[in-house]
Amino acid sequence: xxxxxxxxxxxxxxxxxxxxxxxxxxxxxxxxxxxxxxxxxxxxxxxxxxxxxxxxxxxxxxxxxxxxxxxxxxxxxxxxxxxxxxxxxxxxxxxxxxxxxxxxxxxxxxxxxxxxxxxxxxxxxxxxxxxxxxxxxxxxxxxxxxxxxxxxxxxxxxxxxxxxx
Amino acid sequence: xxxxxxxxxxxxxxxxxxxxxxxxxxxxxxxxxxxxxxxxxxxxxxxxxxxxxxxxxxxxxxxxxxxxxxxxxxxxxxxxxxxxxxxxxxxxxxxxxxxxxxxxxxxxxxxxxxxxxxxxxxxxxxxxxxxxxxxxxxxxxxxxxxxxxxxxxxxxxxxxxxxxxxxxxxxxxxxxxxxxxxxxxxxxxxxxxxxxxxxxxxxxxxxxxxxxxxxxxxxxxxxxxxxxxxxxxxxxxxxxxxxxxxxxxxxxxxxxxxxxxxxxxxxxxxxxxxxxx
Numbered sequence: 001x002x003x004x005x006x007x008x009x010x011x012x013x014x015x016x017x018x019x020x021x022x023x024x025x026x027x028x029x030x031x032x033x034x035x036x037x038x039x040x041x042x043x044x045x046x047x048x049x050x051x052x053x054x055x056x057x058x059x060x061x062x063x064x065x066x067x068x069x070x071x072x073x074x075x076x077x078x079x080x081x082x083x084x085x086x087x088x089x090x091x092x093x094x095x096x097x098x099x100x101x102x103x104x105x106x107x108x109x110x111x112x113x114x115x116x117x118x119x120x121x122x123x124x125x126x127x128x129x130x131x132x133x134x135x136x137x138x139x140x141x142x143x144x145x146x147x148x149x150x151x152x153x154x155x156x157x158x159x160x161x162x163x164x165x
Numbered sequence: 166x167x168x169x170x171x172x173x174x175x176x177x178x179x180x181x182x183x184x185x186x187x188x189x190x191x192x193x194x195x196x197x198x199x200x201x202x203x204x205x206x207x208x209x210x211x212x213x214x215x216x217x218x219x220x221x222x223x224x225x226x227x228x229x230x231x232x233x234x235x236x237x238x239x240x241x242x243x244x245x246x247x248x249x250x251x252x253x254x255x256x257x258x259x260x261x262x263x264x265x266x267x268x269x270x271x272x273x274x275x276x277x278x279x280x281x282x283x284x285x286x287x288x289x290x291x292x293x294x295x296x297x298x299x300x301x302x303x304x305x306x307x308x309x310x311x312x313x314x315x316x317x318x319x320x321x322x323x324x325x326x327x328x329x330x331x332x333x334x335x336x337x338x339x340x341x342x343x344x345x346x347x348x349x350x351x352x353x354x355x356x357x358x359x360x361x362x363x364x365x366x367x368x369x370x371x372x373x374x375x376x377x378x379x380x381x382x383x384x385x386x387x388x389x390x391x392x393x394x395x396x397x398x399x400x401x402x403x404x405x406x407x408x409x410x411x412x413x414x415x416x417x418x419x420x421x422x423x424x425x426x427x428x429x430x431x432x433x434x435x436x437x438x439x440x441x442x
Contacts (some may be wrong), residue, residue: 007288019283030414036283049178059186070333072192074284079185087178115284118193123332126430129302133353
């Protein structure tokens, strides 16, 4: 139990560090994969609603500490995202990897909608920004991140069984 | 009391969601600057050694490409250096003629970006210079192309910079050609605009520079160029869109301008006002 928790904490810390350093290097047209949402996704799917929700809150808070403004913005977005992933996985499906990758894209939509709505409210920006962000930034970012998640799934489905044999 | 506990235990998922959402909203609404500052200091102290190591690995990967680029730049700079020397001498002579005093009373401190904010909005970045190297709060940060942002937090060896992409950042700017002043804004960190009064003369291609009125950036630093002027949407204002001169997606080597804000003398009073808040 403690070992599993420590593994997840290590994964989040590693992703947070990679997100702040390596991801800007691999960005294409300003779009970089979001490793943190990907790890949150795997955690919420494997551990359930409650761990997903609290991990989302804590990692979001960790992210907020980097921001010079709007403390609580990422915490709110990731809390709701962790809850959404855990609940959706629990109520709707559990096995199909393709559906899970679709769920990952939906998770990005939920995350970025909450994130952008907070930005709009706090900075008096115009509300159509939420929709334009979803199509111009969120969707490409989600698809880029799906590539990383697909690698993890490919490892789980094809490489790991071979290693276990 | 017992039924409340039973209710919470029974609906623990929703109770947890409610609790964490409320906590997030509380943080968003009541921004206790001092509390956030302490928390940020702790986080940056914990993460910085990891970030520094990984950043060095990432840098090493690009070292050959960087070497070639630097050679090309060196050749280009050597060519233009002699030309600039000639111009500097001419400038000096003209300054003497006009009776101007040399106004560059600051130095540029080279700095390297070691981390970026881990969210889709790149509102901040971390530099590898801090208080020990002479960095102070609100010092402007520039690249060779123009202004990048300002220092908002300083530690001994690193500092946090709020970049212009932060939607909460506001910068006083002016059109270089007509000297009309405005406030640089952005809503999404990519599209920058200025609201000008309808009668103000501004055209596509005009260079936008800092006005020096905000108290942080000195006058005359390049911000960007006007791409579009949208008129007719608002009877009082027109929206001037601009392309920033800095490529915010590829920031590596920057400079901290070691210059104090014009309102430094008031900082004590400002701090006390913030404390009262």
